[in-house]
Amino acid sequence: MATQLKAIDHSAMQTSRAVRMGVLLAAFVVNAPWLAAITGVLMLVGTARGRGDFGFIYRALRRARWISPDLIPDNPEPHRFAMGIGVVFLAGSTLAFLAGLPILGWVLTWVIIGLTALNLFGGFCVGCAVYYWMNRVGLRGFVKAPPPGVIPGQRPSRPD
Amino acid sequence: MLERLAAALALIVVGYLVYRLYGWFIMRRLVGAGMGLEGYTPGKPAILYFTDPGCAPCHALQDPALEQVAAQFGDRLQIIKVQALENPHLTDAWGVLSLPTTFIIDTRGRPRGVNHGVARAPRLLDQLRAIGEASPRLVEPDRVDSLS
Numbered sequence: 193m194a195t196q197l198k199a200i201d202h203s204a205m206q207t208s209r210a211v212r213m214g215v216l217l218a219a220f221v222v223n224a225p226w227l228a229a230i231t232g233v234l235m236l237v238g239t240a241r242g243r244g245d246f247g248f249i250y251r252a253l254r255r256a257r258w259i260s261p262d263l264i265p266d267n268p269e270p271h272r273f274a275m276g277i278g279v280v281f282l283a284g285s286t287l288a289f290l291a292g293l294p295i296l297g298w299v300l301t302w303v304i305i306g307l308t309a310l311n312l313f314g315g316f317c318v319g320c321a322v323y324y325w326m327n328r329v330g331l332r333g334f335v336k337a338p339p340p341g342v343i344p345g346q347r348p349s350r351p352d
Numbered sequence: 353m354l355e356r357l358a359a360a361l362a363l364i365v366v367g368y369l370v371y372r373l374y375g376w377f378i379m380r381r382l383v384g385a386g387m388g389l390e391g392y393t394p395g396k397p398a399i400l401y402f403t404d405p406g407c408a409p410c411h412a413l414q415d416p417a418l419e420q421v422a423a424q425f426g427d428r429l430q431i432i433k434v435q436a437l438e439n440p441h442l443t444d445a446w447g448v449l450s451l452p453t454t455f456i457i458d459t460r461g462r463p464r465g466v467n468h469g470v471a472r473a474p475r476l477l478d479q480l481r482a483i484g485e486a487s488p489r490l491v492e493p494d495r496v497d498s499l500s
Contacts, residue, residue, distance in 0.1 A: 220359075221360055222353060315450055346451065
């Protein structure tokens with residue numbers, strides 16, 4: 193199926209990833225599970241609205257001209273799906289904390305820290321790869337195929 | 353709090369080591385398997401290049417870098433191109449997560465280095481030197497004389 197790509201601001205997504213990773217690391221260091229829970233809520237809102245979880249920070253940085261947009265043709269759906277996976281993990285983490293299972297809570301939080309780091313530094317989005325695999329097996333609702341010349345999950349590059 | 357900071361740093365280091373270990377594991381698994389190296393001629397180093405016609409950085413940056421390296425080595429180097437998206441089994445077997453990806457293969461067909469993303473000509477030349485393959489055109493003329 194032909195894929196209709198949209199111009200996605202990868203600069204906004206990278207900013208969100210960097211802030212998310214920093215906040216979750218800070219949550220662990222100062223032992224503040226509520227910070228991880230708030231991050232989960234922001235991710236939930238971002239997933240529902242189709243925007244970044246820390247988009248307000250990106251917009252502030254843009255207004256201050258510290259950062260500029262990096263528009264790359266891409267599919268927004270896999271990124272949204274990946275954020276949804278993050279929400280599930282952080283929701284699980286919050287439930288674990290509430291149930292008095294802090295080790296499980298932090299393990300789930302660290303899974304998100306690891307996946308975010310892989311995306312931020314390695315340019316590989318595991319949630320997007322899962323989305324595209326589901327597309328490959330023809331699962332209903334997973335309609336978007338990877339952009340041309342891109343391995344499922346890989347961050348696309350700017351066209352020539 | 354210091355203990356938790358130390359634990360966080362330790363986990364970051366462990367994460368990095370796991371990432372490196374994954375690369376090492378892929379390389380070890382490939383040694384001797386020869387996956388995708390059907391066109392490889394033993395006795396010559398090779399660069400196994402995962403690319404795709406739709407990969408913009410491959411055309412803009414990686415192809416010219418490989419041309420530069422090939423120009424220096426001539427027929428002493430093999431460049432084996434793999435169309436990654438048409439060969440998903442090879443892409444998975446070699447643990448390729450992004451395009452372009454290049455593997456440095458030694459004269460015995462063993463993968464000795466990997467570049468995830470664009471690798472410029474100097475880096476590729478360094479990697480070839482590291483496995484004992486010096487480009488003939490990089491050798492000083494008087495050095496060539498002394499070798500003959």
